[in-house]
Amino acid sequence: MDIAKGIGIIAVVISHAIHPIDTHFYDVSFTVLYWWHMPLFFITGGFFLKPIVTNWEGIWGFFKKKVWPNIVIYFVAGTFLILASHYLDGSTWAYTRDYFIRLIYGGRSLNGNLTVFWFITVYTGSLVTTTAIISWIKNVPTQFIVAFSMFAVGVSYDHWDLIEFKGLDMDIVLITTFYMLVGHYVFKYLKNMTWHYSLGLAIMGLYLFLIYLSYNGHFLFRMFLKAHTFSNTYLLMYLPLILCFGIFVICIWMEQTNLFGWLSIVGNHSMIIMYLHRLMFDFFGRFIIFQSWESQVLLGILVPLIIGLVYDQIKRRLAKRKHPIAD
Secondary structure (H helix, E strand, O other), X not given: OHHHHHHHHHHHHHHHXXXXXXXXXXXXXXXXXXXXXXXXXXXXXXXXXXXXXXXXXXXXXXXXXXXHHHHHXXXXXXXXXXXXXXXXHOOOHHHHHHHHHHHHHXXXXXXXXXXXXXXXXXHHHHHHHHXXXXXXXXXXXXXXXXXHHHHHHHOOOOHHHHHHHOHHHHHHHHHHHXXXXXXXXXXXXXXXOOOOHHHHHHHHHHHHHHHHHHHOOOOOOOEXXXXXXXXXXXXXXXXXXXXXXXXXXXXXHHHHHOOOHHHHHHHHOHHHHHHHHHHHHHHHOOOHHHOOXXXXXXXXXXXXXXXXXXXXXXXXXXXXXXXXXXX
């Protein structure tokens, strides 16, 4: 489902590029993208999850494979971006020092080029909770009861009322675990069934109709996971799943046409784009010719993508040198 992740990360970059534009059209565009693009990554995160062996060896293996790499990249990428921001913005070392402290605290305390870092902590937390559910609870309905109960708790309070739990935005895991568990089971059937692609088109038609209603002030649903902001808890549960399901069905068709391989490449490098696109905005936005949101989207995707492709090529060459193929 790299094509789906490619669509998702393009939507993320677009939403961040248009956010500063203060017009009704762009405000609605920003809102309707958030109905699905972040939930999509949590849903796809559940696709390849597997139960672990419920002993210390299994837990340690899961930690080394799924959790530790995310922790490392969080701090490595965070350090790089903080230092890059320091020199680009001419910040004082006192401000930069405080920024490093905020990196530890994470969540909504991070802004600027690190504003997306809430995602990696919540994503990692969701991997842990979802894996725990499918590993320790064997009965599938009970798994969903647990995830639904977590979701109910997650939407039962005002985020600011629990300010002490804002660190790393980990309370959002209460909501996103449900999305990831749904993704874990949906993927098992998604590719093994014959879908009428008219279903995907019908869901996209529903999406366009809701956008029309939203633009005209008749559908006022808003959801922003990072800020724990949503205007309807029922829609928070169902609407992202419905829209993402429609995208997945269309993506299956797109894979079969062999015309959208470029989207797979973008999706396969979605994380480096996630981390670096705000830095690209910051750097290229200093030049007048790159200050349009269209230029920012293009550069915010292409430059990190090129960096990722070069890195992949270097890794392959190093691997060949380390393990040469025998003639």
